[in-house]
Amino acid sequence: MSKIPILKALDKDTWVKPYLKRYKWPLMLAIFLGFCTFFSAGALMFNSGYLISKSASLPENILLVYVPIVLTRAFGVSRPVFRYIERLTSHNWVLKMTSKLRRKLYHTLEKDAMVFKQKYRMGDILGLLAEDIQYIQNLYLRTVFPLIIAIILYVFIVVAIGFFSIFFALYIALLLFILVLVLPIWSVVINGARQEKEKSLKSALYTDLTDNVLGVADWIFSQRGIEYVDTHLQVEHELSIVQDQKRLFNRRVHVLFQLIYSFVVIGLIVWTSQQFVGNHGRAANWIAAFVLSAFPIVDAFVVLPEAMQESNVYKDSIERLNALDDGEESQPISMKPTDMTICSENLSFRYDQQLVLDQLDLTIAPGEKLAILGKSGSGKSTLASLIRGDLKPQNGLLTLGGVPTYQFGDEISHYISVIQQAPYLFHTTIFNNVRMANTDKTEEEVWEVLERVGLKKLVEQLPEGLHTMVDEAGLRFSGGERHRMALARILLQDTPIVLLDEPTVGLDPLTEQALIDTFFSQLKNKTVIWITHHLQGIEIMDRVIFIEDGRLEMSGTPSDLAQTNERFKQLKAIDEGRVI
Structure with a gap:
């Protein structure tokens, strides 16, 4: 089985991978804080569900709900704190890395200017500076971080439920496996190609528009202005069709995602009603706790299909940046021309x-x-x-x-x-x-x-x-x-x-x-x-x-x-x- 395109592109990468090792501790910290954010959100709803249900059943003593009250307050505060620190850490890591990438890109373009200009036009240079570095930045913020956090959360949930019931843990593992891996890979296969085509069309528009604006006088002089506008509109129409197809597929995937996750919620209701049925009549407390905890956690999984389908775009940007290293700097030769012909x-x-x-x-x-x-x-x-x-x-x-x-x-x-x-x-x-x-x-x-x-x-x-x-x-x-x-x-x-x-x-x-x-x-x-x-x-x-x-x-x-x-x-x- 062949590798996922983004992993294949990273095999011989000399631009992105070095920074993973150089800044590995901030990277690990950002991922850990991301996990803590969703854990706090789930724990907040778990305690809130238990507290509301328990309070509604008139507890014999206020001490019976004191611990849930304290935990609810603690997780209510920790969730936004973890989110804020995670955003600071992850964005600081990404911006530090991309600043190094930009510096390396400028030095590469300056060093290999002649070789580069042989292969690319001005619009391509602007595309590298304005788009490809931005895509590398999004690779981490929108794909790598969410995917790793979702996988860690997936393992944690399955293991935690496994302490209560192995069979129900396998049921949850199967459903979450579909959400974490099957749907994202399906999105990569179907919509990834559209995403790549969208980037290609945008890049073509970027390049052609740049070159033609610089040469607009020639279009006017040759009386081909209408021809250029028609060509531009045709490419824009094609781009619009691709974007509509991509949005339609994303909506269908989202509906399927919600349907599958509804089986997770229904499964939790059925399992908790059976698991805690003999717990002195307090089954409702645990049903509310487990079911409500599932709702904030869904945010960790719902972004994965769209995030993964963009991996083809990131692959293209990584390959374009690594292709710059193939050029050999031209060395001037000190020679005098014989005449000015x-x-x-x-x-x-x-x-x-x-x-x-x-x-x-x-x-x-x-x-x-x-x-x-x-x-x-x-x-x-x-x-x-x-x-x-x-x-x-x-x-x-x-x-x-x-x-x-x-x-x-x-x-x-x-x-x-x-x-x-x-x-x-x-x-x-x-x-x-x-x-x-x-x-x-x-x-x-x-x-x-x-x-x-x-x-x-x-x-x-x-x-x-x-x-x-x-x-x-x-x-x-x-x-x-x-x-x-x-x-x-x-x-x-x-x-x-x-x-x-x-x-x-x-x-x-x-x-x-x-x-x-x-x-x-x-x-x-x-x-x-x-x-x-x-x-x-x-x-x-x-x-x-x-x-x-x-x-x-x-x-x-x-x-x-x-x-x-x-x-x-x-x-x-x-x-x-x-x-x-």
Whole structure:
């Protein structure tokens, strides 16, 4: 018989199991306190039932109910106390463990960033950080702790009843065995798959939504917004169906659970009425005591089916975390490129099963101005990451001067600089923000570069000039001004290759055109790779390429394409708001 999936996943686990040994005493204390909580609840009702029944039969002496009164008060106080301490202990244990897991995860992602980005997208990274650690936390709070406490309580109840009657103890053992193990395992088999599918659909929504929000401009540009919304709604509908099926099954299991537990209660009534029938007419006292004690204890068992069915989800999270250890950290090779030619040969790259680039051949000559067009998911952003050396090709080569770009490591910043869609300005002075990439530059050189990008007059009018503090994220500056500040950084950095990753997104047409003019007038002697969905200013480029489904579908000078390529004409017309 094969192992339960969660146990199989833990066999070679290096993330969760080590903390079980490291913090075993707090773990055992939390479980013990959990047992004491349910024991106190059952004992409270046992004494209360006996006390009420005994008091109703007019005891001959108050001393006959004094002990039950004291015990009722003691167990009434101990139950919430044990519950409170158990919650403090268990949550402290879990949060301490998950804090260590988060720290290990951050170090792993930082150490193996290149290997990790080859396998996963941004949405997957967010899923690991936001979901998988949370699932590991729930593994203990919602499955491990309740299951162990229920098993201990199960053994205690059967042994305690066994002191009175072996046969009735076997009857209770059978019914509780169904509640503690049979129903939870059945839930794992039937609803566990649905639970796993639900997590998979949520993860897909998480990943796709993250990637598509980041590339929303491409969806709008390619006029496929309705298609994306329909796809998203379809996945949400499928998710809704799975969740409805899961809820329906849980309701049926809950009804079956209550039915079986009713046999426990009925059995207690029948057994106690027979067991204590000759006890001087006091059978009712014991019937009330034993039957009432059964009701609070049910809370320990009723959560098990839903808790166990989630084990498949926890298994998936444990496997994803352990898979991170399989990556090997890329070691940069100290090599100098022979020239600034960028060349891809038979370049292919995929995320999981999704092929993003398919045998792409491309050469970018030194000093060339290249525009890369493509709809969302076409592969242009992945190509940019490969050019920067952030990713390693899975097939083929992408080289800078004959050296694979991923081998440069941090040294790539000496050759390639990037202006993103939303350049970030740090909470420090303008002077420090501009010379961040080259801290040896003087104030005179910073003023010179600010004049080149058209910011000198603006900075001179500020109260403290270059030493004016920039607000967090540079919110005091407009979008165009932040881009000009980023250009000033790059001019001081003086790299031979500049990658423009849709820098004009969200700008008005006049600001956009002015910014494009500034970019290309200041970068005229450098290689410029411009990733864009907007064709304004495209005429200034030496070459335009269009990537679709990972392949090069269109390539040529803007003037040639405008004359000979119908697709380019259509894109240009859409961009200019014309109908052809």
